[in-house]
Amino acid sequence: MTETSYFASLLGGMAIGLAAAVMMALNGRVAGVSGILSSLWRQAPSMPNVAFLGGLCSAVLIYRAVSGEVPAIHVQASPALMILSGLLVGYGSRRASGCTSGHGVVGLARRSPRSIVAVVVFLASGIATVGVMRMVGLP
């Protein structure tokens, strides 16, 4: 990886942090994607949540219009594994009451003990999963 990609990763991360900070200070809410998405069926529709998801969806279109580039997406897993992993990510994020954004960004920023545990656990199981897949020869 080049220095440019480190810088882009840092800059992108800071934008994610800004989005979470704005959500917290202005709306008083956690910018957690799994919580916001599942709020669509857990409670009466909340316009700020719908707008957040709309903004999230339109970001790539705006990025493409401004930069003229399509963001790189390389899928390695087979369709069957993508479906299995989608089920696990969906079920697991709700069971843990949060995902990479709610626990990983906002929770860590709040120094929440629950989020620190969640991040350590999902990083460890993610690292172990990639390692095991490499060992058994899966892409």
Added chain:
Amino acid sequence: MSLVRTIVGGLSGLVFGLGLTVSGMLDPARVRAFLDVAGPWDPSLAFTLCGAVLVASVGVWLSGRMSRPVFDDRFHLPETRTVDDRLVTGAALFGVGWGMAGLCPGPAIASLVLGIPATLFFFVAMVLGMALHDRLSIRSVWRTRSVDG
């Protein structure tokens, strides 16, 4: 007030999505390379996590000095404090799926507009997994009312 909150929500989602796009989090191969510490490790997404937590911490610090958020009467923050088995097993299952596909909920939603079949499959399965969990937990005891994220 509700309209302003909706505008804030939309802008926050947009900036969040731009951040995901610029950082490289949208690319499952980059995420898996970040998790591949035993192989050709790509540490760049650690900068994403650190940058995000750093800036979000400023927001948390500012919020801590405010009696209420700018556009609402009170802060709506998770009330659960205890580390329980649901948190640990949920995060473990989440990590397995994250490592297999290299996708988590934010990037899965943000990349929908590109219409890539494999990520669409992931998204649909993810929604089913979430809904399945919520369906099952309504049937037992509704313990998931407080949502961290």
